[in-house]
Structures are given as C-alpha cells and as structure tokens.
Amino acid sequence: MTLSGKVIIITGASSGIGEAAALLLAERGAAVVLGARNAEKLEAVVQRIREAGGNAAALSIDVKKRTDLLRIVDFARETHGKIDVFISNAGNGAISPLDELRVDDWDDMIDINIKGVLYGIAAALPVFRKQRFGHFIHTGSTAAHRTVPTMAVYSGTKSAVRAITEGLRQEAGKDLRVTLISPGYVKTNFADSVTSETLKLEVQNGIDQVGISPKAIARAMIYAIEQPLDVDVGEIIIRPTAQG
Numbered sequence: 526m527t528l529s530g531k532v533i534i535i536t537g538a539s540s541g542i543g544e545a546a547a548l549l550l551a552e553r554g555a556a557v558v559l560g561a562r563n564a565e566k567l568e569a570v571v572q573r574i575r576e577a578g579g580n581a582a583a584l585s586i587d588v589k590k591r592t593d594l595l596r597i598v599d600f601a602r603e604t605h606g607k608i609d610v611f612i613s614n615a616g617n618g619a620i621s622p623l624d625e626l627r628v629d630d631w632d633d634m635i636d637i638n639i640k641g642v643l644y645g646i647a648a649a650l651p652v653f654r655k656q657r658f659g660h661f662i663h664t665g666s667t668a669a670h671r672t673v674p675t676m677a678v679y680s681g682t683k684s685a686v687r688a689i690t691e692g693l694r695q696e697a698g699k700d701l702r703v704t705l706i707s708p709g710y711v712k713t714n715f716a717d718s719v720t721s722e723t724l725k726l727e728v729q730n731g732i733d734q735v736g737i738s739p740k741a742i743a744r745a746m747i748y749a750i751e752q753p754l755d756v757d758v759g760e761i762i763i764r765p766t767a768q769g
C-alpha cells in the first residue's frame with residue numbers, strides 16, 4: 526500500500542493504459558478519480574476497484590473541453606481535499622498517410638493529445654501551486670523519438686507533449702514534479718482510433734504480435750510517484766524488447 530493517502534486523477538481511464546493504471550494505483554492504496562468519455566466503461570472500472578476494497582470515483586469528461594478538466598480537478602479537490610498526481614493519459618492515434626488528407630483526424634489528435642494535456646495543466650497547476658506539492662504525469666510515446674511514415678501528425682503531437690512536459694518541468698520549481706512516460710507498442714484498444722481500415726489492421730497486428738501489457742506502463746507510473754518528493758523522474762521510455 527505504498528500509495529496510501531495519495532489522490533490521483535487519471536484521464537483516459539476507461540480502457541488500456543489508463544484502466545491498468547487505475548486498477549494498480551488503487552490496489553496500492555491511492556484514491557483514484559477517473560475521467561474519459563464513456564461513462565459505462567468508467568463505471569465498470571470503478572466497480573472493479575470498489576469490489577477489491579479500493580477507493581475510486583469517475584466523471585465523464587472530454588479532454589477537448591477545457592471546462593471538463595476544471596470539473597474533474599474541482600471534483601477531486603472537493604471530494605478528497607487535495608490532489609497529489611494528475612495523469613494526462615487520454616490519447617488518440619488516428620494515424621494515416623498525409624496524402625489521405627484526413628484533416629478531421631489531424632484536428633482530433635491535436636485537440637486530444639496536445640490541447641487535452643494543456644487543459645489538464647491549466648486546471649491542475651493553480652491547485653498544485655497553492656498546495657505547494659503535486660505531480661504531473663503525461664503519457665507520451667516512442668513516436669516522439671522516432672517518426673515513421675503514417676505517423677507524422679501523431680508523432681508531431683507526442684513531440685509537442687514531450688516539449689511541453691520538459692518546459693513544465695523546468696518552470697515547475699522545487700515543489701512540483703513532472704514526468705513523461707513514453708510507451709512503445711502496448712496491448713490496448715489503441716488501434717480502434719485508426720480510421721483507415723487497412724492501417725487499423727496493420728497497427729492491430731503490430732500490437733498483437735509484440736505489444737506489452739499495459740500493466741508495465743502502470744508500474745512505471747508507480748515508480749515515478751513512489752520516489753521521495755524531491756526526486757523528479759523526467760522520462761521513462763518503455764517498449765517491447767521486440768520493437769525496433
């Protein structure tokens with residue numbers, strides 16, 4: 526129960542990495558406040574945690590809406606009196622070749638992956654400043670380290686997240702911690718957000734063949750949170766051994 530007493534908000538907690546993080550962090554004693562759009566799936570995660578004796582609540586939020594991020598931060602603070610960690614994990618992988626001009630998908634990736642993270646910062650930073658403690662954890666991607674065909678926009682959004690996270694770390698000062706967790710292929714529903722049918726299959730195959738468990742990413746989050754308060758874990762890159 527190493528996270529006992531910690532209050533942790535997780536976006537994108539209705540499936541995949543966010544769901545795995547919610548379950549594991551709650552198992553370690555954290556009170557988790559979960560956000561995503563799908564209320565039914567969120568409620569199922571909350572029920573699993575409660576049945577195992579954990580503390581969880583959920584709010585249906587869309588990270589494209591700044592007010593939704595403010596709402597979940599207010600909810601967590603009003604319920605628990607403080608927030609220890611804000612995990613911006615919601616993401617969209619609507620990858621495609623640029624020639625297909627799927628401009629709506631580009632907009633979605635920018636709005637969810639970049640602006641969603643910024644809105645999380647805008648909502649939680651004033652609270653963290655007032656408390657004089659707080660930890661931002663952002664889910665990045667190995668796509669920020671290596672750009673490949675079809676991933677130009679996605680890679681661009683995750684590169685932006687990487688730069689924003691590093692900028693935040695430098696501005697955060699001695700009271701706050703800032704961590705980027707950058708996964709490679711992870712076995713989740715990630716391929717569902719790919720709108721190009723042939724590419725969706727390709728991404729799904731890649732994930733099926735070499736993807737690692739989302740629990741591996743959750744454990745990295747726990748590692749960063751468990752460090753003493755003056756220890757700031759900057760970035761953790763976790764990929765399957767089989768990933769090039």
Ligand SMILES: NC(=O)c1ccc[n+]([C@@H]2O[C@H](COP(=O)([O-])OP(=O)(O)OC[C@H]3O[C@@H](n4cnc5c(N)ncnc54)[C@H](OP(=O)(O)O)[C@@H]3O)[C@@H](O)[C@H]2O)c1
Pocket residue numbers: 536537538539540541542543560561562563564566586587588589614615616617618637664665666667707708709710711712713714715716717732
């Ligand atoms: N899986 C991989 O191979 C991989 C690799 C590198 C990085 N990542 C990153 O890991 C993060 C989690 O993805 P995942 O792999 O766990 O995929 P996933 O299973 O599809 O989970 C994505 C989560 O984001 C939520 N979400 C999407 N759009 C949202 C919005 N507008 N507002 C609120 N929540 C939203 C989804 O919930 P709702 O649909 O209910 O809103 C879901 O809970 C993403 O940032 C992704 O870019 C994944």
